[in-house]
Each structure stands twice: as C-alpha cells, then as structure tokens.
Amino acid sequence: MTCLVNILVALVLLAAVFYFIVRYSMKSEIKAAMERDPAASRMYEVIFTYAGIHALFFYKIANRLKKMSVPFFPRFLSQVARGFTGIEIHPGAKIGKGLFIDHGMGVVIGETAVVGDNVTLFQGVTLGGTGKETGKRHPTIGDNVVVGAGAKVLGNITIGNNVNIGANAVVIRTVEDDSTVVGVPGRVAKKLGKRIPGGINLDHTSLPDPLQQAIEKLQHEIDHIEHELGEYHKGKHKDK
Numbered sequence: 001m002t003c004l005v006n007i008l009v010a011l012v013l014l015a016a017v018f019y020f021i022v023r024y025s026m027k028s029e030i031k032a033a034m035e036r037d038p039a040a041s042r043m044y045e046v047i048f049t050y051a052g053i054h055a056l057f058f059y060k061i062a063n064r065l066k067k068m069s070v071p072f073f074p075r076f077l078s079q080v081a082r083g084f085t086g087i088e089i090h091p092g093a094k095i096g097k098g099l100f101i102d103h104g105m106g107v108v109i110g111e112t113a114v115v116g117d118n119v120t121l122f123q124g125v126t127l128g129g130t131g132k133e134t135g136k137r138h139p140t141i142g143d144n145v146v147v148g149a150g151a152k153v154l155g156n157i158t159i160g161n162n163v164n165i166g167a168n169a170v171v172i173r174t175v176e177d178d179s180t181v182v183g184v185p186g187r188v189a190k191k192l193g194k195r196i197p198g199g200i201n202l203d204h205t206s207l208p209d210p211l212q213q214a215i216e217k218l219q220h221e222i223d224h225i226e227h228e229l230g231e232y233h234k235g236k237h238k239d240k
C-alpha cells in the first residue's frame with residue numbers, strides 16, 4: 001500500500017514538473033492551440049493531451065542539443081517523440097513561434113525545412129524533400145500558413161505568407177503570398193480572397209495538369225472513334 005502511495009506521489013510530482021516546464025517554455029504554442037482549436041477549452045488538457053505540443057517540446061530540446069553539436073542524442077530524442085506522438089520533426093528544422101500541429105499523427109518535418117510564425121499543420125502533413133536533392137531540400141513556409149490534412153509540400157520551394165493549402169494537396173512549386181492552393185499537383189484556386197477565373201491559374205505556377213491532359217486525350221480519342229464508326233455506318237447504308 002505504501003509503495004502504491006509512493007508511486008502515485010511520484011507520478012503527481014512528475015506531472016506537476018512537466019506541467020510547469022511545458023507551460024512556461026511553450027507559451028506561444030499553447031496559446032496557438034487554445035486559439036485555433038475550438039475543442040481546446042482548458043490549458044491543462046492542451047499540456048497533457050496534445051500530441052503536437054509534446055512533439056514540439058521534444059523538438060525544442062533536440063534542436064538545442066543539435067545546435068550544441070551533441071551527436072546522436074538529438075535524432076534519438078526525435079525518434080522517441082515520434083514513437084509516442086506519431087509526429088517526426090527533424091532536430092535540424094527551423095521552426096518559428098506559435099506552430100500548432102492539430103491531431104498530429106503522420107506529420108513529418110524534414111531537416112532543412114523552415115516554418116514561419118503562426119503556422120497550422122493538420123495530421124498527415126509532410127514538409128519533405130522530393131528525394132532528388134541534397135543540401136536545402138525541404139520547403140520554407142511563411143507566416144500564418146495553414147496546411148490541410150494529408151497535404152504534401154515537397155522540395156526546396158517557398159510558401160508565402162497567409163497561404164492556405166487544401167487538404168490532400170501536393171505542392172511542388174513556390175506559392176506567392178495570400179493564395180489558396182488545392183489539388184494534385186497544387187494549383188492556385190484563390191488569390192487575395194478572389195477566386196481565380198476558370199478555377200485554375202496555370203500561369204501562376206507554370207504547372208501542367210497531367211490529369212486534365214489525360215482526360216482531354218481520352219476525349220479526343222473517343223471523338224475520333226465515334227467519327228470513324230459514324231463514317232463506317234454511313235458507308236454501310238449507302239451500300240444497301
């Protein structure tokens with residue numbers, strides 16, 4: 001019984017220490033979660049139950065150790081944090097104030113990624129490389145950017161300030177400030193709050209749309225086959 005009480009006291013003390021360290025070292029992240037998540041009602045809930053807060057807490061320690069050139073341990077810590085949050089943040093990434101990672105599972109932030117202030121990432125977001133580059137190979141994300149669930153932002157590209165990236169978009173080209181990008185590959189659907197006429201502004205990012213091209217090619221082939229069949233039937237009628 002005494003043993004159980006001792007364990008409980010130790011756990012409560014540990015929880016209290018964790019609470020105060022996180023509360024005072026992660027003020028901007030906690031504020032971001034409270035402001036941007038309608039479900040976040042109490043600070044202690046955010047501190048104890050938000051995976052994004054835990055991942056960022058460990059990232060801050062790992063990042064500091066990496067800056068002190070400590071070998072191995074920063075990556076190890078980042079992998080431990082990944083194990084129980086599902087969020088992998090490389091210790092070398094540069095992250096601004098007020099990042100909110102909502103839900104978190106499946107988020108990956110690469111080594112040379114740069115994240116501005118007041119950014120929101122939902123579950124399944126990758127700020128990754130394309131697999132072909134070396135050096136700076138991950139994206140630079142501006143301030144006040146929202147990256148929707150499952151979106152992938154790949155390569156050494158820049159996402160401007162106040163950009164919304166739609167859920168499941170795959171963004172592989174630089175995006176200007178104040179834009180909304182959706183789809184695969186990512187296309188600017190809105191700029192400065194105004195819908196882009198025609199829905200897609202290909203000039204803006206110079207992106208070809210492979211899906212649309214494939215559909216157009218198929219339609220062309222169907223038209224051609226229908227025309228040939230029509231000609232064939234006309235010929236048959238004439239013969240009769």
Ligand SMILES: CC(C)(COP(=O)(O)OP(=O)(O)OC[C@H]1O[C@@H](n2cnc3c(N)ncnc32)[C@H](O)[C@@H]1OP(=O)(O)O)[C@@H](O)C(=O)NCCC(=O)NCCS
Binds near residue numbers: 180
């Ligand atoms: C993109 C997003 C941020 C909205 O930004 P917005 O600037 O308000 O843009 P709008 O809603 O006006 O949409 C602009 C256009 O993009 C389309 N669009 C919006 N989101 C899209 C998406 N994820 N995929 C494809 N198209 C999308 C809209 O239908 C609209 O098209 P239209 O002009 O032809 O009607 C939002 O739709 C989104 O995807 N948010 C992610 C939220 C999320 O991940 N939640 C997870 C919670 S667990």
